[in-house]
Amino acid sequence: MRMRWKMMAMASAAALAAATPIAAEAPQAQRVQAITAQERAQGQQANAEIVREYGGVYDGPQVAYVKRVGQRVATQSGLATTPGAFTITVLDSPVDNAFATPGGYVYVTRGLLALMNDEAELAAVLGHEVAHVAARHSRSRQNTATRNTLLGALGQAIVGAVAGNSGFGSLLSRGIGAGAQLATLGYSRGQETEADTLGVGYLARTGYDPVALSTMLESLAAQNQLSQAIAGQTRALPAWASTHPEPGARVARARSEATRIRATGTARGRDAHLAAVDGLLYGDDPAQGAILGQRFVHPALRIGFTVPQGYTMANSPQAVTIVGGGGQAQFATLPYSGNRETYVRGVLQSVAGANARLPAYQLQSTTVNGIPAAQATIRAASGNTPVDVTVVALTPSATRAYHFVTVTPAGRGVAPFASTIQSFRTITAAEAGEVRARYVRVVPVGARDTVQTLAARMAFPDRQLERFLTLNGLSANERLTPGTRVKIVTH
Numbered sequence: 335m336r337m338r339w340k341m342m343a344m345a346s347a348a349a350l351a352a353a354t355p356i357a358a359e360a361p362q363a364q365r366v367q368a369i370t371a372q373e374r375a376q377g378q379q380a381n382a383e384i385v386r387e388y389g390g391v392y393d394g395p396q397v398a399y400v401k402r403v404g405q406r407v408a409t410q411s412g413l414a415t416t417p418g419a420f421t422i423t424v425l426d427s428p429v430d431n432a433f434a435t436p437g438g439y440v441y442v443t444r445g446l447l448a449l450m451n452d453e454a455e456l457a458a459v460l461g462h463e464v465a466h467v468a469a470r471h472s473r474s475r476q477n478t479a480t481r482n483t484l485l486g487a488l489g490q491a492i493v494g495a496v497a498g499n500s501g502f503g504s505l506l507s508r509g510i511g512a513g514a515q516l517a518t519l520g521y522s523r524g525q526e527t528e529a530d531t532l533g534v535g536y537l538a539r540t541g542y543d544p545v546a547l548s549t550m551l552e553s554l555a556a557q558n559q560l561s562q563a564i565a566g567q568t569r570a571l572p573a574w575a576s577t578h579p580e581p582g583a584r585v586a587r588a589r590s591e592a593t594r595i596r597a598t599g600t601a602r603g604r605d606a607h608l609a610a611v612d613g614l615l616y617g618d619d620p621a622q623g624a625i626l627g628q629r630f631v632h633p634a635l636r637i638g639f640t641v642p643q644g645y646t647m648a649n650s651p652q653a654v655t656i657v658g659g660g661g662q663a664q665f666a667t668l669p670y671s672g673n674r675e676t677y678v679r680g681v682l683q684s685v686a687g688a689n690a691r692l693p694a695y696q697l698q699s700t701t702v703n704g705i706p707a708a709q710a711t712i713r714a715a716s717g718n719t720p721v722d723v724t725v726v727a728l729t730p731s732a733t734r735a736y737h738f739v740t741v742t743p744a745g746r747g748v749a750p751f752a753s754t755i756q757s758f759r760t761i762t763a764a765e766a767g768e769v770r771a772r773y774v775r776v777v778p779v780g781a782r783d784t785v786q787t788l789a790a791r792m793a794f795p796d797r798q799l800e801r802f803l804t805l806n807g808l809s810a811n812e813r814l815t816p817g818t819r820v821k822i823v824t825h
Contacts, residue, residue: 366412366468369419369438377437381421384441388425389622389651392444392615397424399610403453404440407461410536411468413438422460428617429648430557434463436472448614448774448821449553451807453603454546458537462547465532471525530588538597546602548588549807555581556804564627564797566643608819612776616823620769622651627796630654630665633766637736639665640757659750661742670735674699674708674727677735681725682712685739703759705730711747720744726755770825777822779814788814793824 385391405417414420420438425431428445435441440460450456466472521529530547537544558581618624623632625647631638641647645658653666668684670677675697682692695710709726724747726738736758740751748755772793779788789802803810806820814820 367470369413369436373436374438377421377435377439380435381423381439384435384439385423385425387650387652388427388429388431388441388443389619390426392424392426394424394444394614396444396447396610396614399606400424400442400447400456403456404442404460407457407536407540407542408438408440408464410461410539411464411532413464413468420464426615426619427650428619429650430554432459432463434460434467436467438467440464444614445617448611448616449557449805450550450607450611451553451604451821452546453607454537454542454601455550455553456607457540457542458533458547458550461536461540462529462533465529465536466521466525468532469525469528471521471529526584527587530584531591534588534591534595538592538595538599541599541601543600543602544592544595544597545589548585548592551581551585551588553804553807555585556807560797560800560804561646563800565646605819608776608821611774611821614774616772616774618649620771623649623654624769625649625654626768631761631765631769633761633769635734636761636766637730638759638761638765639754641754645754656751656754659742661740661746661750663738663740663751663754665736665738667734667736670729670733672732674706674729674735677727677729677737678708678710678725681727681737681739682710682723685723685725702728702756705758705760709748713744714741722747724748728758730760772823772825775822775824776819779816779818779820781816783814783816785810785812785814788820788822791822791824 401422404422405420408420408422409415409417420440423439423441424447425441425443427443429443430446430449432440432442432446440463442456442460446459447456450459534544534547537546620633623630623635628643628645628647629638629640630647630649641656642658645656648655653664656663656665668677668680678697679692682695683690686692693712695712697708697710700707700709705728707726707728709724711722711724714721714723722740722742722744724738724740724742726740726748727735728737729735738748738751738755740748742748742750777788777791785802785808786799789799792798792802794801799810802808802820802822803812805823808820
C-alpha cells in the first residue's frame with residue numbers, strides 16, 4: 335500500500351517556495367516568546383501518545399511536502415526562526431483534524447490533507463494551529479476546559495458526559511492520556527478568532543493567498559454537513575474546527591481579515607498539492623476495520639456490528655467510538671485468558687485506573703447471536719448527574735474477546751445500544767471482501783466531462799455527487815474547464 339511519489343510535486347513545491355514574493359503590506363510579526371525548554375519537553379512527552387491515539391505516523395510520500403509547508407509557515411509565528419525547530423507529523427487517521435502542542439509539535443491527519451485543494455489551504459490550517467501555540471492558548475484551556483473521557487481522543491463528542499467530580503465518574507476522566515487531552519481540549523471562541531487572525535497574517539508574510547483560510551473553512555463546513563447527512567442526523571462527530579465559532583460567521587471574518595491586511599501574495603500552489611495527494615489513502619485503512627454506512631466490519635478479525643440510523647461512528651486503531659440515543663459507547667478488545675468474569679472486571683479496571691477501587695456490581699451471563707457474553711453495570715456520576723456505565727464482553731472463541739463500554743443516563747443501562755450489541759456477529763469471507771482500500775486519484779477533466787460524470791467514478795455506493803463536490807470544493811452547477819485536474823476516490 336505504498337503510494338508512488340511524483341517528483342514534480344517536490345519540484346513544483348520548491349519552485350513555489352523560491353519564487354513566491356513576500357507580501358509587502360502583510361502585517362509584521364508580533365513579538366512572541368520563543369519556545370522554552372519546558373514547552374519542548376512537554377510536547378515531546380505528549381507526542382508518543384498522540385501518535386498512538388491517531389493511528390500512528392503516516393509514512394507516505396506526502397510527508398516531505400507537508401513538512402516543508404508546515405515548517406515554512408510556522409517560522410512566521412516568532413516561536414523559532416529555524417524550520418527544524420518545528421516537528422510536523424502526518425497522522426494515519428481518516429478523521430479531519432489538525433492541532434499543535436507546546437514545543438513546536440504540529441499535526442495534521444491524512445483525512446484533512448485529502449480535503450484540502452491547494453498548498454495555501456494546507457499552510458492556512460497548520461498556521462492556524464501554530465498560532466494557538468504562539469498565543470499560549472493551551473495554558474488557559476488546560477485550566478478551564480473539561481477533560482476528555484474514557485472514549486479516547488475522539489471524546490470531545492461526549493465531554494462532560496461521564497467525567498464527574500465524585501467516585502467512579504472522576505476516575506473516568508483519567509481514561510484518556512495526557513497527550514491526547516493536550517491535543518483535543520477545546521479553545522474559546524475568542525482564542526479561535528485570535529488564531530484565525532494570526533494565521534491569516536502568517537499566510538500573507540509567507541506569500542500565500544490569505545483568503546485560503548476562508549476557503550478551507552468553507553470546505554470543512556461542507557464536509558461536516560455531508561457527514562451529518564450520511565449519518566442521518568443534524569449533529570456529527572467533531573472534526574477540525576467543529577468546536578470553533580459558528581462556521582458562516584467565521585468564514586466571513588477570515589475573508590474580511592484577508593482583505594483588511596491588503597496582502598499582495600496570491601500563491602495557492604494547487605498543482606503541487608494535487609501532485610502530492612495523488613495516491614493518498616482515503617478513509618479507513620482496512621487493516622484497522624472499516625465503517626460502511628451504519629456497519630462496522632473488520633475483515634481480518636471477521637467480526638462486525640451495525641448501529642441505528644442517526645448514530646455516528648469513528649474508527650481508530652484502539653477502538654470504535656459510537657455516539658447516539660442519548661449515550662456514548664466504545665467497542666474494543668483486550669487480552670483474554672478464557673474467563674469472561676475476569677475480562678469484564680479487567681475492562682472496568684482499565685477504565686477506572688489500575689489503583690482505583692471498583693464499586694460492587696452483578697455479572698450477568700447471556701449470548702449474542704450464539705456467542706457467549708457477560709455484562710455488568712455500575713452507577714457513576716457526571717458532576718451531580720448519575721449515569722450508568724456498562725461493560726458487555728463477547729467471546730467468539732476461547733482466545734479472543736471483544737467488549738462494548740456504554741455510558742448512558744442513570745436507569746437506562748445498555749438500552750440505547752442494545753440493538754448495536756445484539757447485531758455483533760462473525761462475518762463471512764464475502765462480507766470481509768467488501769472492505770477494500772480507497773485512494774485519492776487526481777484526474778484531468780475531459781472535454782465532455784461534467785461534475786456528474788466525474789462523480790460517477792467515485793468508489794462509494796451513495797452520495798457520489800455530494801462527495802465529489804465536497805472533496806473538490808465545487809458547487810453543483812460548476813462548469814469545469816477541460817484539462818484542469820480534480821480529485822476522485824477509487825479502489
